[in-house]
Amino acid sequence: MEKFFNTAGPVNQPEHYRVDPLHRWDLDEVLMLIAQRKYFILHAPRQTGKTSSLLALRDYLNNENDYVCVYANFEAAQAARNNVNSGLQAIVTELSGRFSSHFERDSLSEELYSIFNSAKAESGLNAVLTYLSRELQKPVVLLIDEIDSLIGDTLLSVLRQIRGGYDKRPSEFPSTIVLCGVRDIRDYRIHRPDSEIITGGSAFNIKAKSLRLGNFTHEDISALYNEHTKSTGQIFQHECFELIWRYTAGQPWLVNALAYEVTFEMKENRDRSIAITCSMIEEAKERLILSRQTHLDQLADKLEEPRVRRVVLPMILGEDTEVNKDDEQYCLDLGLISKSSTGYDISNEIYREVIPRELTDSK
Numbered sequence: 001m002e003k004f005f006n007t008a009g010p011v012n013q014p015e016h017y018r019v020d021p022l023h024r025w026d027l028d029e030v031l032m033l034i035a036q037r038k039y040f041i042l043h044a045p046r047q048t049g050k051t052s053s054l055l056a057l058r059d060y061l062n063n064e065n066d067y068v069c070v071y072a073n074f075e076a077a078q079a080a081r082n083n084v085n086s087g088l089q090a091i092v093t094e095l096s097g098r099f100s101s102h103f104e105r106d107s108l109s110e111e112l113y114s115i116f117n118s119a120k121a122e123s124g125l126n127a128v129l130t131y132l133s134r135e136l137q138k139p140v141v142l143l144i145d146e147i148d149s150l151i152g153d154t155l156l157s158v159l160r161q162i163r164g165g166y167d168k169r170p171s172e173f174p175s176t177i178v179l180c181g182v183r184d185i186r187d188y189r190i191h192r193p194d195s196e197i198i199t200g201g202s203a204f205n206i207k208a209k210s211l212r213l214g215n216f217t218h219e220d221i222s223a224l225y226n227e228h229t230k231s232t233g234q235i236f237q238h239e240c241f242e243l244i245w246r247y248t249a250g251q252p253w254l255v256n257a258l259a260y261e262v263t264f265e266m267k268e269n270r271d272r273s274i275a276i277t278c279s280m281i282e283e284a285k286e287r288l289i290l291s292r293q294t295h296l297d298q299l300a301d302k303l304e305e306p307r308v309r310r311v312v313l314p315m316i317l318g319e320d321t322e323v324n325k326d327d328e329q330y331c332l333d334l335g336l337i338s339k340s341s342t343g344y345d346i347s348n349e350i351y352r353e354v355i356p357r358e359l360t361d362s363k
Contacts, residue, residue: 003231005224005260007253007293010052017227017259019220019252021056024049024213030057034067034141034176037169039162039206042180044213045335047253047295050180053213054143057178067141067175072098075146080154087154088125092116099132126161130172139175148181159185159204166206183333184210215250225259234263234272243278247285249348251335253295258284289354299351300358302334309359312336315346316356 006016025042033040044050054071061069072094080087096109112128119127133140150158165173179185185204216224221244225236248254261284262276263269269276289296302308307327314321315337328344331337336355338347346352 003227004264005228005256007257007260007295010055011049017224017231017256018052019049019216019224021049021053022060023220024053025211027060030211033208034061036208037139037175038208039166039177039179040208041185041210042178042213043182043184043210043333045251045333046182046298048213048215048335049252050213051145054145054178054180058143061141066138068102068136068138069141069143070095070098070102071143071145073145074158075149077154077158078146078149078151080151082152082154084153084157085121087150088116088121088157091125091158092128095128095132102136122157123161123164125158126165126173129162129165129174130168133169133171133173133175139170140173141176141178142174143178143180145180147179148183148185163204163206179204179207183330184212186210216252216255217250218245221245221248221250221255224255228259228263232272234269234274234276236276237278239278240276240281243281247281247349249338251348251350254288254348254350257288257293257295261288285350289350289357296350296354299336299354302336303355303358307331308334308336312346312355313359315344316359 001015003015003017006012006018011018011021042050042053051073058069058071061067072091074091074094076094077087077090080090092112093109096112100108112131115127115131116124129142147158148155162177167173169175185207218241222241225241225244229235244255244258248258258281262280265287266280266284268274269280292300303312307324307330311323311327311331313319314323328337332339332344335347336351337344346355
């Protein structure tokens with residue numbers, strides 16, 4: 001099967017062209033934090049490669065054989081909203097499935113539910129993680145994805161129960177926990193039913209560091225596209241790379257989507273003897289914008305949020321307006337804006353084309 005550029009979900013090495021996910025962050029620093037038994041944060045905008053990086057780290061650590069490293073996605077608990085017990089039950093189900101390959105018995109799920117149900121509501125997750133860490137013979141590294149998809153009291157309970165077990169590591173609690181999401185934990189605003197707002201930093205004050213996954217570099221783009229050339233013989237004219245950088249500023253989904261559009265969706269270019277030119281890249285960009293693919297559709301959906309409009313609309317109109325710093329940080333975390341020499345700007349040229357159209361259509 002011919003490889004292709006991935007635009008949906010984590011990269012899968014046998015099928016996808018890819019930039020090595022472990023190259024996307026400072027692996028030496030990550031390994032140092034793990035060796036020091038630290039708890040830390042990985043955050044970045046959606047569809048930039050966070051999950052791929054976590055899965056690559058999991059495989060790396062398990063191959064090294066010094067730790068038991070487990071990836072878990074907590075997004076299923078989002079539906080519980082402020083129903084803490086229901087949310088934690090969903091998380092225990094996820095942990096059971098993810099840890100099962102490290103146990104030689106089929107009863108793990110029943111055991112974890114028994115432990116969870118025997119504990120008080122505010123300590124059930126702590127008890128489950130304590131049990132898992134005691135049973136395994138090596139320090140546990142737990143990679144929690146989509147942590148910031150949790151809502152209100154459910155998120156607050158998870159953070160506090162993890163914090164509550166911190167002093168028991170590594171023999172009775174995960175040696176390292178990595179929390180992964182769109183936002184840095186200091187920017188969480190946990191809204192409780194009683195209208196009290198609690199910040200993530202106050203609920204989880206054991207964070208050692210926050211790491212941010214950046215966009216692709218010029219070199220990453222060239223390396224990714226050259227994987228296609230090596231595999232098929234189809235070349236990209238040299239001038240294409242600067243144009244792709246101008247359109248995307250290295251945003252990983254956009255980089256992959258442009259490449260997929262021009263090499264697979266434009267049927268004439270499936271003939272691998274045809275060289276990819278700048279005019280083809282320009283056409284691919286227009287087709288991408290018009291197709292309203294999921295990534296750009298999600299972008300349009302975010303523009304409906306008042307806090308996003310308050311930041312983005314003055315940029316589009318060229319107005320010098322005082323902006324709320326929390327709103328500004330929110331847009332940075334979403335990847336909608338980026339720092340520039342004059343302050344902040346829309347993150348890339350494709351977004352600069354899409355956003356005005358969407359703002360006009362939504363009036």
